Amino acid sequence: MMIIMITMIMFTLSTIIMLISSTISKKNIEDREKSSPFECGFDPKSSARLPFSLRFFLIAVIFLIFDVEIALLLPMTIILSTSKISTWALISIMFLMILLGGLYHEWNQGSLEWAN
Template sequence: MLTLITYSMFLFTLAFIVMLISNIISKKSFMDREKNSPFECGFDPKNSARLPFSLHFFLIAIIFLIFDVEITLLVPFILTIKISKLLNLYLILTFFIIILLIGLFHEWNQGALTWIN
């Protein structure tokens, strides 16, 4: 039991010394502050990083991603043409494309696709 306490105290002291040395060595100087600041294509990084952006642009990007994923779901149907019945494949593809078109028309009616309000 005494050896366990001795080992744990030794490890605690060693960890404390390593953290203290790393803190002393890693002090940043005034010269390194500009080097560590972010560089954004020549813009001054001292201004506010939280610039407002169009929420409508964000919604259009999300809609694009959703339809892009749905298109990637259509691609495997090309590979299944040879191994499945053509009528079943046609019905599944028609149903899937109808669902896509209903979603597109719904977004259009809601005004999500018009850029100027």
Template sequence: MFLISSLILMIISIMMILMIIANYISMKTFKDREKSSPFECGFDPKNSARLPFSIHFFLIALIFLIFDVEITLIIPFIYSMKYSNIMIISIMFFMFMAILILGLYHEWKQGALNWSL
């Protein structure tokens, strides 16, 4: 019984010593606190949350998401050309690309891609 209690006491003391050493080594300064704060979409988390949101950032993010999803839809077209009628798949692919290009042209004409303030 004495052996078990001495082992438990030794384990607890080693654990406490390691925790104190780790806490002392990892002392954080004010600059480190600024580095580890969250950074979300250019907003400072220490300021007010009711700041006006940049519509340009939103439109560019939306266009990126649209084209990212469209790329995932284009890849099966390429793989299906091996197993299907190449003429039908090519027509579908070019129609799909035409819709994408027309959408990009529309966004460009609407001014969503202009970054002038």
């Protein structure tokens, strides 16, 4: 019974503290000067929020995907000495074929062309 009572007191106390900190930390004042971009004290000449290039984002995602796959290839050289050569070769060839298939697909889709 004592453990249940202590647990309820701790739960209630932590809930009250979270509510108080959430209420105190809210900022309700929207200041135009603070929310505008800063450019040496002058009004900005152009928008600070430039449109993001979707082509650049796509190439960055493709790079990350292939980078992770290369990180998966590196331990395969270490495993070579502790596994059967036929099993290792089959798995390595299959993995490389999947990588090359993905690269071929991205190439056919035109995702790797930076400038049109």
